[in-house]
Amino acid sequence: MQEPTTAERLLIIDDDEMFCHVLDRAMRRRGFEVVVAHDAEQALAMAHQQRPALATLDLKLEHDSGLKLLPELLEVVPECRVVVLTGYSSIATAVEAIKLGAVNYLCKPADADEVLAAFGRESGDPETEVAEQPPSINRLAWEHIQKVLQEHDGNISATARALGMHRRTLQRKLQKRPVRR
Secondary structure, three states: OOOOOOOOEEEEEOOOHHHHHHHHHHHHHOOOEEEEEOOHHHHHHHHHHHOOOEEEEEOEOOOOEHHHHHHHHHHHOOOOEEEEEEOOOOHHHHHHHHHOOOOEEEEOOOOHHHHHHHHHOOOOOOOOOOOOOOOOHHHHHHHHHHHHHHHOOOOHHHHHHHHOOOHHHHHHHHHOOOOOO
């Protein structure tokens, strides 16, 4: 997607205030008019008032499901292009998001350039490389630890509690380099 020539309105729907702040600033620098909502009720109210051309939608809001909100949002603003963002990616939710009307689905963390590219994708890319093998269990564990650590703002004790492991064990795992595959 090209840089906007006029201020396109972008609605960011995410319960992570820090993520919203970072994406908001990045998109404003790229010429977007940004509005932010932290839950489904607020998002629908903003959609009615602001009529955004684009929206990012977190799959797992604190008390709401992005999959449930997606058709409601598109009912309010049918022309809105929605990219679903999530730290809880799965094939099933990706398929459902697209079936429900999202134009794309990205795993967090995603930066502003990746989000812009996701809005601009009009069709699938048959040249996308298919991995020779699925990720190893060690790689999946590393990614899960990183996701939970991010959810707890880098707090190792809170992350260890959420993962059900001892804090020192988690610290040792974090000192290791990420597993490649």
